[in-house]
Amino acid sequence: MKKIIPIGVSDFKKLIEGNYFFVDKSLIIKEFINNGADIILTPRPRRFGKTLNLSMLKYFFDIKMKQDFENNKLQNECEDLEQIDIEADNRPTDTRILFDNLNIEKEEDIMKLQGKYPTIFLTFKNEKYQCYEDFKDGITLLLSNLYKEHDYLLESDKLSVFDKEDYRSMISRNVSIAYLSNAISMLMGYMNKHYGKKVMLFIDEYDVPIQEAYIKGYYDEMISLIRTMLTSALKDNPYVQKALITGILRVAKESIFSGLNNLEVDTILGYNFNDKFGFTPEEVEELLDYYDASTELNNIREWYNGYVFREQIIYNPWSVLNYLKRRNEGFMPYWINSSSNDLIKKLLVKGDQYMKLELESLIEGKSITKGIDDNIVMSEVENSNENIWSFLLMSGYLKAVKTENIRGRLYCELKIPNEEVLIFYENLIEKWFLETLTNQKYELMLNTLITGDIKVFAGLFKDFVINNLSYFDVSGKEPERVYHAFVLGMLVSLSDNYKVKSNKESGYGRYDVMIIPKDTSKIGIIIEFKKIDDFLDDTIEEATRDALKQIEDKKYAQELIENGIKNIIKLAIVFKGKTVEVTM
Secondary structure, eight states, X not given: OOOBOOTTOOOHHHHHHTTBOOOOOTTHHHHHHHOSOSXXXXXXXXXXXXXXXXXXXXXXXXXXXXXHHHHHHHHHHOSOXXXXXXHHTTSOOHHHHTTTTSGGGGOHHHHTTTTOBOEEEEEOTTOOOSSHHHHHHHHHHHHHHHHHHTGGGGGOTTSOHHHHHHHXXXXXXXXXXXXXXXXXXXXXXXXXXXXXXXXXXXXXXXXXXXXHHHHHTOHHHHHHHHHHHHHHHHTTOTTEEEEEEEESOOOGGGTTTTTOTTEEEOOTTSSTTTTSSSBOHHXXXXXXXXXXXXXXXXXXXXXXXXXXXXXXXXXXXXXXXXXXXXXXXXXXXXXXXXXXXXXXXXXXXXXXXXXXXXXXXXXXXXXXXXXEOSSOOGGGTTSOHHHHHHHHHHXXXXXXXXXXXXXTEEEEEEEOOSHHHHHHHHHHHHHHHHHHSOHHHHHHHHHHHHTTOHHHHHHHHHHHHHHHHHHTTOOTTOTHHHHHHHHHHHHHHSTTTEEEEESOEXXXXXXXXXXXXXXXXXXXXXXXXXXEOTTSOOOHHHHHHHHHHHHHHTTTTHHHHHTTOOOEEEEEEEEETTEEEEEO
16 A cells, blocks of 8 residues: 655654655754754745654654653553663664654764754744734744643753743743743743753744735734744853754844854755755655656656756655645646735735836746845835845745856846746736736737737727726836736737747847737737827827837838738837827
8 A cells, every 4th residue: 555645744753653655854854963053044935844844853852752752661561660760771762763764864873862852843834813913812822832832841840939930821821022022942941951951943934924914014013023032042042952943034134033143044045955845856756656657757847846956956845745646637736826925926016117027038938137135124025126036036936047156146047947836927917917907808908909900909908008007006107017017918818829029139129019920820910119208298199100110110020021920010009197099
């Protein structure tokens, strides 16, 4: 009987004991231990195995689970308490058994550390709320449950009466904001007193509350609490042995990690841990071979491969596993559909005309090169295209096919990673159109254009412009956003039967838009856009003549002619303020 495909199983013990297929990432334990930094931040896209890896680290190091098993097992087997002490150091524990036959078992020096440290594992992945008060209540409950998980400390003779009184207050959630802010640090102190050892700390998805608060509008209040909580746990904390923190972004400039001299950040642009999250090609091939799906490798590569974590090719693990579980349903955008993608959509809609022009190139399968800043500042992410491209890269919506360090700054050649993410962009663009026009009007506008019914097209296009000027939150002085939204829409909607190009060379110049039919009997279209500033005396008629003359003088039709297109329409679309005219 085949092992179960582990969809959504993020508890390492459950996965190993439950006969699930495990893609062995256990050498992350060795890399974590051998890393010289005390505190390590490893940002990775969502659903790339962060929670499972941290769960595995927890089970590897946790001293309590080892002691619980030893005590229960030996007390059942032995009458003599002295014999218990003798055998305790020699018998394997259940947590030790979890690592049998894994790659880490071959590392004898690392295995000596198994079950030797008090351990805290905390995940923020579900901390998504509508307002700050709900967020504060949610964090209080999260920490209360964490304290309950370690309530054996209330029986410890190493903790004072006052320690235990404070401990019970946290469990009952009857604490001040000051106590809440220091709850993780205080728990580590209690564990250190009890065990006489420093604590291993693992924090998962620390930036989920940050992104959610940014979207929902309570960012400033939330960031103050998160900053204090994490800083108290990590900065100059004498109880930390080592810590690993995961999330999607670095957000270091938020001062969350300021002053941490012992912090190392390993993003997807770094070499460290570059094969520990997501599936490598070798791991995917082994997985497909086990489930008799090797013949699907090329399709899986096209749909779910494409990520590059500093020279390491990586497949999207969530989508690969979901496809194997639902092979009869065919290839689907599983990763894209596993989240609302609200923040990504918000950023793309807010992007200016230059961003939309570059998005056109990406959808056409081309690349763009951008300076990338992995220090994302959530409160400033909308302020520049550079921030948005950096966010898209770190979040998994773009890949860096090439990375160069030029005078201390990283420049990345960016592309859309695979078919699954391309579908996301295409769906987003169609949504832009459908939110400004009804589906019927949208289809009619494009159909009248490609069939040459320019009079009807002109009326529908004017409606589109008016609605889009409002949708993209710009004035009539910036019709370029509307123009590029229009081109993006055509790229997506006409791609089956037409090639849509923009700002490309033909003849003696660069045209704005060209629509090239794959069927040479159909109409080819050249569109030249002109913008007239309100304060100029130029008329729409003059601008129209200039646009059409430019098409003729620059011989823009040459590319269509060379493609065998004989029926060619030349259009001038002229903007002045919120007025637009379309002339054939």
